[in-house]
Amino acid sequence: MKYKRLNADPSVFGITRGPHRRVTGLRREEVAERAHVSTDWYARIEQGRLGANPSPEVLAALCRVLQLSPAETRYVFNLVGQRPLERPVSGVSAALRDLMLAQLPRPAYLMDRQLTIVAWNPAFATVYGNLTGQSALRRNVVWRIFHDPFLQTAVDDWREVAHLQTARFRQIYSSDADSAFLYRVFTTIKNNPVFQEAWDHLAVAEPDEMRFLLTFSENSDLYLVETTLQTPTGEYYLAVQNAGDTPTLMTLTQLGENI
Structure with a gap:
């Protein structure tokens, strides 16, 4: 924090550099004032004094005032053994969307942190149907596995x-026990016997790799290996369904030629 403070541009903060101003960046009191904390408290935090354990809200305010990048903010929180406050989802970037589209002819889609599909490529729509116009609940992959007749069969x-x-x-x-949306997902599937059976096993898993066989048509099965990657900010997951055998690769290639 000290380095960022001393190398900040005062003009960005509306501070005019007068002839008698000696500091090159910001004074401690200028940072403290903008973060709504006392100068003494900020000094203790910056110097890492014993007992200086700022709340997540104070730490977030200081990071915001010092204009720390997301990576720098996470680093600061890591130093004090805390987790950054949740930030509003900034939206799918053009680069991430292009990366998803580049996976053709493989089906690919993007999920948010609550496992809700927010974007998909044409191959995904060809195999699973177009989700345009469907509610967030119906686009949630957990809801879909228990309610989508196509997936169930x-x-x-x-x-x-x-x-x-x-x-x-x-x-x-x-990781988000207070989420009203996740609770809504839970209430819509909690009475399903298979969900109850799985829930009682207390198993946990990360969205990483999943292998499954999918009946695509009367004469065609798809053996798919779904690999899921999380973006550096943690806001989204990119899921790509690769061909697990040669017949599946041939089928996906043919689908791609018709898209």
Whole structure:
């Protein structure tokens, strides 16, 4: 924090550099005033004095005043053993959307932190249907595995996939237990016997890799290996469904030629 303070441009903060101003950046009192804390408290935090344990709100305010990047903010919170406050979702960037589209002919989609699909490529729409106009609840992958008739009949080992999605849901829910949306997802699936069975196992899992066989048509099955990557900010997941065997690769290639 001291380095950022001393190298800040005072003009950005509306401070005119007068002929008698000796500091090159910001004074401690100028940072403290903008973060709504006392100068003494800020000095203790900056110097890392014993007992200086700022609240997440104070730490977030200081990071905001000093215009720290997301990576720098996470680093500051890591130093004091805290987690950054949740930030509003900034929206899917053009670069991330382009990366998803570049996965063709493989089905690919983007999920937010609550496992709700927010964007998808044409191959995904061809295999699973276009989700345009559907509510966030209906686009949530956990809701879909228990309510989508296509998935329930087309996924060869539906019960195993449902157990895995439940384990993922438990992990996500544990990190955002106050989420009204996740509670809504829970209430819509809690009475499903397979969900109850999986929930009682207390298993947890990260959204990483999943293998499954999908009946695509009367004469075509897709063996898919879904790999899920999280963006550096943690706001989104990119899921890409790769071909797990040669026949699936051929089918996806043919689909891609018709998109």
